[in-house]
Amino acid sequence: MNVSVKKSMPVGTITAPASKSYTHRAVFIASLGKNECELSHALLSADTLSTMNACKMFGANIEEKTDPETNEKRIVVKGFGGKPKTPEKPIDVGNSGTTLRLMTALAAVADGEVVLTGDESIQKRSNAPLLKTLNEAGADVISVNGNGCAPLLVKGKIKPGNYVIDGGMSSQFISALLLSCPLLETDSKISIYNDLKSKPYVDITIEIAEKAGVDINEYLKWEKIFEKDGTESEKHVLIYSIPGNQTYDLGDYTIPGDFSSASYLLTAAALIPGADITMTGLFPSAQGDSAIVEILEKAGADISWDKENGVIHVSNKTGKRLKGINWDAGKTPDLVPTLAVLGAFSDGETRITNAEHVRFKETDRLKAMTEELTKVGAVIEETDYGLFISGEKSKNKMKGAPVCGHHDHRIVMSLFIAGMVIGGVTVDTAESVQISYPGFFEDMKKVGAVFEN
Incomplete structure (x- = not known):
């Protein structure tokens, strides 16, 4: 699709x-x-x-x-x-x-x-x-x-x-x-x-x-x-x-909200002028990808997290551009595609390091994000262990283009966010969002994303 x-x-x-x-x-x-x-x-x-x-x-x-x-x-x-x-x-x-x-x-x-x-x-x-x-x-x-x-x-x-x-x-x-x-x-x-x-x-x-x-x-x-x-x-x-010979008894259990899935919309709201997004159900947990809050804060986003009530709010009412950051992705591999998009639309330089394990996911995500963001004008370099993105050099080059989702849900959703920023982006293999976020397109439509499939 x-x-x-x-x-x-x-x-x-x-x-x-x-x-x-x-x-x-x-x-x-x-x-x-x-x-x-x-x-x-x-x-x-x-x-x-x-x-x-x-x-x-x-x-x-x-x-x-x-x-x-x-x-x-x-x-x-x-x-x-x-x-x-x-x-x-x-x-x-x-x-x-x-x-x-x-x-x-x-x-x-x-x-x-x-x-x-x-x-x-x-x-x-x-x-x-x-x-x-x-x-x-x-x-x-x-x-x-x-x-x-x-x-x-x-x-x-x-x-x-x-x-x-x-x-x-x-x-x-x-x-x-x-x-x-x-x-x-x-x-x-x-x-x-x-x-x-x-x-x-x-x-x-x-x-x-x-x-x-x-x-x-x-x-x-x-x-x-x-x-x-x-x-x-x-x-x-x-x-x-x-210890051996143990017995499992989980009992009733409530699954927490997913920070990996939340990262796409939170990042879009931080990048796009006039955006204002609230996400609920995001309480503190062991999820490494809750670091998306810290990452967006470091990049200069207007973001707040009410941990007691599990509510994160992000807005960009002033239309400001964010700034590039350095990030060690050793604990947060699933955020790498999102961070690549964040870096492409931020001022300065973004360096994603310690990410060689990201090559062993559904696809080689370092290679895939380099290939696809280059198609829309980003100045991005793939290294052995991560990505180097010059948002400064990309600033006046970003434009819509057909891109490949590589049958990878995280590649598709991150490129969708790039499309919301610049428009004119067509992503293939978009059905792969069913892997982790079946309601992705429905939720994007609810908050005003404009797209056709």
């Missing part, structure tokens, strides 16, 4: 959609328990539906309900009590990397053989660090095509013990291990070498697991490291200690 966006001035109030990250984990953790629980304000998107369907295949009973008074979506889960059954057919995770990683580790706890696959994008995303760790732990996990990507065949069970994994590619590998290890008979330990990227997502995993009564202990330890040249050094190693 193509969407053609005209210059637009957003004004109004929108309730933030539910967090995709929290919904994934809450559904999975509820499925690991045995008692029925109700998940309120849950996100029903393509990705979270993939997790729900996969959990059903492992034995969970999951139903969707709608509150007749509020029209709010709820999910009722009756789990399989930590004893997953073997799915009778391959699990298709669609486009969801989170689903694939969580279910791969769970499959290494189940009996029998489990096959996991997904769409074309998933079959290009590497899972090598997770497969290596699971195999070292006693399972037999095979990438059918021998490239570390799905389809995956999981046979044999992992054993409790000391696991070592590289944290530099994806935090989803760590979350998958953290949630499956409590089901093992005895204690386990996971040591993370290299900096753990996207750590807030692991924090979300631990937060919900602890809410379900599961203990996961985090600490740092100095350990000796032998470099390739034979030299010896010491570095901090992040370690998670997980």
